[in-house]
Amino acid sequence: MFEIEYEDEKSEARAGTLTVNNRIFETPGFLPVATKADVKLISPDELQEIGASGVITNALVLFLRPGLEVVEAAGDIHKFMSWDGIVFSDSGGFQMLNSDFLVKVTEELVTFKSPFTGSILDFSPELCVEIQMRLGSDIAMVLDDCPSYGSSYDDILASTKRTLFWAKRFRDSHKNQSQEVFGIVQGGVFKDLRDNCAESLVKMDFDGYAIGGLCIGEPKDVMHEVIQKTTPLLPPQKPRYLMGVGSPEDMLKAISCGVDIFDSVFPTRNARHNTVYTKNGKVNLGKEKFNSDIGPIDEGCKCYTCSKFSLSYVNHLLREYEYFGMRLATIHNLHFLVNLMKEAREAILEGRFEGFKGEFLQNYKF
Ligand SMILES: [Zn+2]
Structure with missing residues (x-):
């Protein structure tokens, strides 16, 4: 559930509260990245002391290691990592940009290679749903096709169609009432593709909407233009999440456009x-x-x-x-x-x- 407490009069900024499973995340807010179920070098108690109230982990990576059975034996992802704040789980779509993971992509699914064991894995939207439901994260992210910056219009068009096809399949197979699902807008830097993706996702009625595929090499002004033009297409009453953007200046500018949630590996990696x-x-x-x-x-x-x-x-x-x-x-x-x-x-x-x-x-x- 997302409640907006106050809307700025001079910009699109808003202050809100995202509540899932009695866990509260105030917005605008930042999610430290806990890909392998830990924020590198930091304990959950320290995270709490810092004031963080949510993290984002990674479904694909945890599926590969330690495996779902290990997490389930602890209860769920919260108990496994001893963190009772909100947990988002990223789908693995972003790993398509990583040649250590990606083998090939078809309309039906993406084939990954485990960088840990070299084993080959067919990763479908349905499997991605099952993994995130079994992890017990509070918010699941749909499996999206994240194309690299600089891809041709035709390639991004095909990729955006795939993202929508996968989002629909993800939505249809998701059955967990206690887990929210966010759609992810893709479309590269092409306005018509982003517009179409956003409008089609909104029709699928997700609990929140992310803007993905940015901060992957495009110029900053292009990134800001995409954010500025995409946010008005997303329903104002739903939370908006800008994935992978963690520079203070970019975050403040995005808040002005109506973005509520951020995550990034920058603060931990830079440190x-x-x-x-x-x-x-x-x-x-x-x-x-x-x-x-x-x-x-x-x-x-x-x-x-x-x-x-x-x-x-x-x-x-x-x-x-x-x-x-x-x-x-x-x-x-x-x-x-x-x-x-x-x-x-x-x-x-x-x-x-x-x-x-x-x-x-x-x-x-x-
Ligand atoms: Zn300090």
């Missing part, structure tokens, strides 16, 4: 490669100039890392490739994005979102 977000922009913490800086990573940040440790300490650990340094940087980055969404939400509720966004973007160098 493991020394890059952190600060209110003045991205910073490479591994640089020598920080080795005697006794201030925090980001002045004013209330995260565990910034409350307890100096920039010089984190810099030292990262330069020594110490896992604890990567953990501290990850905690800060996740806190930064989760907190940015909370601040955006407060600004929307208080009718000052555009001012908040303008001020943030003025300080944030990217």
